[in-house]
Amino acid sequence: MAFFIASSPHNHIQAETSALMRLVIMAAIPGVIAQWYFFGWGSIIQICLAITFAVLAEITFLAIRDKNIKAQITDFSAVLTGLLIGISVPSIAPWWITVIGSVFAIMVVKQLYGGLGFNLFNPAMAAYVMLLISFPVQMTSWQPANELLTHDISFFNHLWLILTGYTWEGFSVEQIRMNIDGITMATPLDTLKTDLTLGLTVFESISNPVFGENFSVGWEWVNAGFFLGGIFLIAKKAIDWVIPVSFLTALWLFSFIAFSLSPDSSASTMFHWLAGGTMLGAFFILTDPVSAATTRKGRVTYAALVALLVYIIRKFGGYPDAIAFAVLIANMAVPLIDQYTRPRTYGHKGAE
């Protein structure tokens, strides 16, 4: 039986996948600019590499699968995946890291599962986890913020570092990461974790220059940039506000509980908000419409689950940041969450 759409006020939402994807890409710009300002050209080069190879991989595999290439490339989903990978890999990682990650994200995580809309996992995060597990050294070699560097590196040096592993003047990645005393600088999250295992308190640890005057040099502004972009997305109704709000609230809550119980071994709530990939995760990764939960109650559960996992992994796990692992584990739980948070059908009583 067919229902014909007769005359009259049928107001269509003019949202297309491509428009949504373009909006999300645009919203990432403030965060990317902050990354560029504090960490130099490296992250821009990585983003370009990742997008190029994600799109190439998408075209190749759409051709193999006999799909309509033009229609599926212009939905910008591969570009967005590439962008997220480029943002999340360390800015001075070698080029093949980014290439392997982008191709893996598109080929294995997206196309093998059936393309956009069928992927169980967030492609960018699955690729990130694959890279982190496979190449832990390169994937944890983050460049300290520009102002902490002893060797100033330009666009050309960044390019050379990514392509060959050495700057034009011959400094290796390790040398770039050293401070004036010859000690390698890590990201704030990493530094805090290492210091805590060395028996320092949080208060002693944050005197390290990587934390700067506030929470973490550079990272706080990158997070602020992504936060700004996220607010723009919510205002444009591109993403549901429930996920980021419940994620950030839950993360705040967990870190607050830990901080009030043992302030010497737990970082502050704002540090957890403004370090690592928290804001990128909250607004750009958790809100992926394909791999996130769909019902409202489900979204709250999903976001709270990610927040709990992020906090636990950051505090007790072996890897410095936890967004990717937490998102993947929560993605696996999504079918179950959706099953148990199904809303009441209109006209029916609640579950018996």
Next chain:
Amino acid sequence: MTERSEYKELSWQGLWKNNPGLVQLLGLCPLLAVTTTLTNAIGLGLATLLVLVCSNATISAIRQWVPKEVRIPIFVLIIAAFVTCVQLLMNAFTFGLYQSLGIFLPLIVTNCAIIGRAEAYASKNPVKPASFDGLMMGVGFALVLMTLGAIREILGQGTLFDGAELLLGEWASILRIEIFTSDTSFLLAILPPGAFIAMGFLIAAKNAIDSSIAAKQPKAEAKTIERVRVNFEG
């Protein structure tokens, strides 16, 4: 069925159509755990093959006297006896490999592929075809192990036959092939998730080959019988 075609069918089933690794997906635990290098895979493949042939032959020989009610414990005991033999042999002659296979050598006892063949084939057929079935299933399983081991070793370390001297003696160290050298190893291929992903690709490749063969074969003309179907279900 003539004897010849029976053997042909057994080989086809064991090596391809009903392969214990790729189709029945039995014995996945050792399959995924020890296939980090080709040498390990060959070692475990040979051990499993030996146990499978011996247990199939023995179970088939005593099948008349085994009461139906207690057959499973008896099968397990027989398999465990052969596994112990193999384990002691490997401990004596290939100690390095014995150490690198570790717990997965005694765990052959619990390999479902072996007890599955004992139950499904050996306990119902005479000794000769039963041993042949064990041989073919064992070879099929070993081939999957070796393919997976080779893929993971190449991806993970860029070598082939690394540590072959553990299995074959000192001369075998010349077998080691360095395919490419890299400062960083692709850890995922060596870790368990890499085994799952590689296994998925292997199964997909087998299915792709099967369906392309099926597509090439001329379609048998279906007999068309005109008849009126009445469907009451609506």
